[in-house]
Amino acid sequence: MRSQFFKIAIIDEHPMFVEALSQRIAQFDEMQVVFTAEDSETGFRRALEHQPDLVLIAMDIPGRGVFTLADELARRLPAARVVFFADVVTDVFLDEALRFDAAGFLLTSDPVDRFIENIRSACRGGTVFSDSVADRLEYDPETRRYSAKITSYLATLTSRQTxxxxxxxxxxxxxxxxxxxxxxxxxxxxxxYRIMRKLGIHDRVELARYAIREGLAIP
Structure with missing residues (x-):
């Protein structure tokens, strides 16, 4: 076994998926899952303790919010890379991930071998996307950044507002x-107040309907 390896963290509230993913990662000498967590608070605390090289974060984790967690990790552990994953990806989530400059966005529906290979690539410094996600992106060689081909009005909100x-x-x-x-x-x-003003919405009922329509919330 190699003396050095990439330390992986998985933050997701679905234990069966986490266990299956951990077992597959364990098959590779270059990677080791150093901790798993079911919510953002526990994930943040354990990340400070274990200092992983790559953090895999589910978009639907309970707690303070996935991008709030990602921002805090970036401030406290700037060397750690973050890959988001989800069952489905909405324009809102994708735009937020790109704004955060994440190391990737993967779908849990991807073939397992492909999912693992993307994790390995992210560990080595690559930026990884599921094929159906990549189809919705454009790459600017000058800025070396990706952007969504179509953005939602919710993209005008800050990460904290989202x-x-x-x-x-x-x-x-x-x-x-x-x-x-x-x-x-x-x-x-x-x-x-700032959210509703930016979106031109005047009450919480209308706000909820808008969020569901834009894919930010599940009805």
Whole structure:
């Protein structure tokens, strides 16, 4: 076995998928799963402890929000790369991942061998996308960045505003969002006001409908 390997972390609340993925990764000497977690808070705490090289994050993890977690990891562990994965990808999620400059976005429906090969490539510094995701992207050789061919109006929101919106349309109260995101209620109210102004929406019912239509929330 090689003396050096890439340390992998998996943050996802679906234990069967995590176990199956961990077992496949264990078949490669160059990679080792150093921890798994079911929510963002536990994932962040364990990441600081284990300092993984690559963090695989499910888009639907419970807690403070997937991109809030990714931002915090980037600040505290700048060398760690992040690959997001999901059952389906919406324009909103894809745009956020690209804005974050993630190492990739994969679909759980990909063939297992392809999924693993993309993880190996990301460990080595590559940027990886599932084929159906890549079809929706454009690459700018000058900036060396990817962008979505079609963007949603939700792309005008900041990462923090998108996280707040995701909690609100899920039915969380301002107080609950405040506690989950470790922000003051006043800050959440401010984000809520700016979100609705940017989208031209005037009440939470309309906001929820819009979020569902744009793929940010599941009805």
């Amino acid at each position: 996280a707040v919106l995701r909690h609100l349309v899920r039915g969380d109260s301002v107080k609950e969002v405040s506690r989950t995101m470790s922000l003051s209620e006043r800050a959440i109210e401010s984000h809520k």
